[in-house]
Amino acid sequence: MGEIFVVVEHREEEIREITFQMLWKANELAQALSHSLTAVLLCDNGEAFVPEIGDRADRVILVEDESLKNFSAERYKEILKGLIEEYNPFLTLMGHTPWGMEFAPALSIKTGLPLATDCVDILIEDGNPKVIRQIYNGKLFSKVSFKASEGYLITQRPGAFPTDKVGDRQGELIKKEIPADIPEPRKQFVEFVDTAAGEMDISQAEFLVSVGRGVGEEENIKVVQDLVDTLGGVISCSRPVVDKNWLPKFHQVGTSGKTVKPKVYLALGISGAFQHVAGISGAGTVIAVNKDKKAPIFRVADYGVVDDLFKVVEALKKKLSA
Template sequence: MGEILVVVEHRQGEVRDITFEMLFKAGELCKEFSHTLTAVVLGGKEEQFIDEVAKRSDNVIYYEDDRLKNFSADLYKEVLNGLIEETRPFITLIGHSSWGMDLAPSLSIKTGYPLATDCVDILIEDGHPKVIRQIYSGKVFSKMSFKESDGYIVTVRPGSFQPPETIEEKNGGVIKKDLPGDLPEMRKKFIEFIDSGAGDVDITQADLLVSVGRGIGEAENVQAMKELAERMGGVLACSRPVVDKNWLPKYYQVGTSGKSVKPKVYLAFGISGAFQHLAGITGAGTVIAINKDKKAPIFRVADYGVVDDLFKVADALKEQLKEG
């Protein structure tokens, strides 16, 4: 019987969803294989979310120190390495988020525990963990195992596990711990959060989003799609590549690093459907995808699909609206 350790991700006093998703999956694995579920919180003084975490864990270890209020790879790595050396957890779960991507690889090197990143499922076969990952933009899945070790680190893709609305409450005891005395220098210092997503268009309130992706090809085509959106009474939105190329400002972006949207209908033109994008449209009522690539991952989640040149479809829509 071993331990599954979940590293709690929180920001500005709130637990991130990925934490609940990891606790849920860890709980399932612990039930099946009689492991213990320990959550570790590195947080500031009197964080309000500790109870929420305790309800979902057998134990909570809480490093309570204001230096831990904001994420720091240097401090997190040091504290977690100490904890892992002491308790040797079988599997350590970390979110595959911006912070997790900064923490997990360095923690893996420090502890010597093998790492698998961006996993969408975790299995235990004959006592060995195995993971499922999506590669080549979701077009291929991979099953991976590890070199033998007494512990392993896995980062979990956000949205991979859906905890139920009501949970069977556990009553994890909270063990408070102090930071070790000989902490390393913090080579990276937090200054502030800034909202890069604010602008004059609010894509989160629209009933109809006409959203464009890499498939629109060039900047000049953005205007035509904007006109289509307006003519349809909808709002223009986009996926990441369009913002990366500076064709539209960030506040148009749907997805993990942009906005989560919930229109009645989401019309996706030339969007292939990277998981970061799909994570932003789970709240959409109906998704209609138009893409030249019939194997584009967006067709796996869309309600309706059209395999065609997006401009032909856009022109036909404009034409019909003129007639109507």
Template sequence: MPDSILVVVEQRDGKLNRVSWETLTAGQALAAATGWTLDAAVVGKEVANLAHEVAAKKVQRSYAVESPRFEPYTPDAFAFGLKQFIESRAPQLVLMPHTYQVRDFVPKLATAMGRTVISDCVGYKKEGDKLLFTRQMFQGKLAADVSFAGPPPWFVTFQNGAFRGDKVETGASAAPVETVKVELGDGVVREKPQAMFKEAKQAVDLTQAEIIVSVGRGIKEQKNIELAKQLAEALGGEIAASRPICDSGWLPMDRQIGSSGQTVAPKLYLALGISGAIQHIVGMKGSRTIIAVNKDSEAPIFEIADYAVVGNLFDVVPPLIEEVKKAKAGS
């Protein structure tokens, strides 16, 4: 049997998470680079229809890996069930999106198999016969190329946005779909999850905002938030923040941008005193224009900024508010 790559896509309530297509794109690229075959798997209670949806893409085979115990999600069921499935198929490489759900079970799954996960990767490189996976380190200040030093299967998770989901190739004809039932006995699942819920109705839908002024730790004190609010107001935009600001209660949680908050793509994203930790970047890197003000010239936010100001936001913002007001009054 030739070596193979297995992409485990993510679904919830019978719908594929769109990040699944990104991971499939990664799988297709890696299959082309290595000459290995590419299979996909959907995991859930009854997911054959989703496996058919995936089978339309360029894959060799699409699996529906099913057990009644996969619903609702628990790390015990997913790790135990996927271990059975992966051991039976023995792929070289197992790819998954780096979602909250995957990070919850994939280290357990790999450990149960005596294997390792290179997590939260943003790309890969093939150097000779060696596969390297690139991941951000030190909150994005540095990058590392990481290789596997142990036997396969090798587990890799890719960061949201690392590959283009809309670039996933469609197959010449639909790939065969195979349903695999895994046995999960009583007592395997120790966690009892309740229904998912939202804390409060989100008062603001930042995804609709054209202009967002966002503050990070560099704002220093709660009272300084006012300055950023004035700038947002002058620009006709919304105020938002990185996680630490909301954790401190300086702005409500519904103003938070990032992996645990909202994902936005406004015309203008003005980042004040935001260093650009990965968890924040994933929530705003799709913005059309990014302006960043930060006193640390090495802040990762500058990597993705269109316009960068290395300096103290408290010096820059007051005259900026005045200039914006003047420009608006003049237009």
């Protein structure tokens, strides 16, 4: 029986959501291939993490060492190379996150295994893996096959799959020592600095009105803010709005901003790039207003209005004041 590896991500004593998303997909693949599912956990305190992932995998390989408290791409690359050589997993899933982006290419070079990055789906066709990736800024999907190999490395895009627990697995714990000859990393972890939460934490808001570059200019933020105040919501935004200094960073939604889970998310003038949409996968009802009917945001929206956002904002204000 073959094996699927999932490399666990954790930060500040918490398992990251991408880990659960990878375990969700790996469960489906393991069932389709009749393979076993192994979570690979490198950390300083396994007891804190194993219970959370143990029932989502058949095995948890735990490498526990003080030096693994914080992420080190160099250490991960060395340790994972050893584990891949020992267990020969058919697939190794890693997050397409700052972690995965840093060590996956080096791991591919070290192991000689092919790597596909930023995958939004993984399929099995005739026993071989194929991956789905987005091209042309999310406008098209491409199906990619690998050169034949004994094992394959894949980085999975955050938000591509649910975080729910599926399957009924009893993770057997296998403890491994950190290799004695692992080279001292050239980079050292200094400190973890989170983005400021600001006066309102958008990740806790129940109703978000989010503005994108389509708002046009800084003065127009005020027009939207008036509506937000009337509706009793919180304003959030896409990255260009922060880059232009129209709103502070703590309002930003997306992979390099906050992950949000409001009951209602109203997106005004946001195209729906994957880095943005990844941040709203936990949102309840998504309503999008965009003057381009082909904007990708409509793929994730429950309701869509193809129109000028200012017309919609004015109509809403009028309705609310009537």
